[in-house]
Amino acid sequence: MAHILLVDDEANILSSLKRTLNAKDEFDGTSPNYTIHTFTDARAALLASETQEYQLVISDYRMPDLDGVAFLTDFRYRQPDCVRIILSGMTDLAGLVLAINEVEIYRFLSKPWHDFELRSTVGGALRFQKLCVENQRLADELRLIRSQSKEKDDELKRLEDAMPGITRVNWGPDGSVMIDEV
Incomplete structure (x- = not known):
């Protein structure tokens, strides 16, 4: 079972992400096998990462107190095998380049997202993470x-x-x- 961490300062975004990721597959009716943890506070998510191992983390880019790049940088040192995705409603090219180069994000998704793209990206990221761990x-x-x-x-x-x-x-x-x- 994959453990996914969702971090966004807006609770309604977290609810929507969780609902989208837990939705049954339209073609075969199966449900994904995810345990999803949500946090509106990036520092609380970092504390949770000390006791729970995650395979995937999706973080908002713009958050008060600790932005997505800073959060994922710290998170990366705690759980280097976890795949990182940034979700943002804003396109900040300099911030995106920083996220790619410093945090080694897997993907950048824009808000609003397309449900199929989000689920496909998460599925691909989890397969990638599993392959990386097996390769190691x-x-x-x-x-x-x-x-x-x-x-x-x-x-x-x-x-x-x-x-x-x-x-x-x-x-x-x-x-x-x-x-x-x-």
Whole structure:
């Protein structure tokens, strides 16, 4: 189950976002499997992020006290694997560039949003997040295997240095082991 954090200073926007994201699919009638947490206060959302892991956060760009870029910058350090989306009714090119470059947002959505675009973006973001986490897990596993392989290679080198020829096998044409009679 995906945990989604929604942050906007307007409660009615949060209600609308939550309703849109929880809506049943028009084609197959299935409901998404999301747990959605909403906050009108960005600082309270940051506190919640200390005890709850989120896969996706959608934040308003313009909020009093703490804007979306500042909020997502702080949030990114707390939960770097969480995908970040900014939602805004204003197009501030400098702020958007900052959000992309500093916060590494996944997408920028404008208000008012199109329900299909919002649901598609959220679905894509959650798939992207899952792939990133799996990629990181596989990279960690590969690093562990390489580390273990290096340890084995170091031990083989140590044995070969101590007893030359011990790590080599001479194979016969029929697959048998050839033993030197020296």
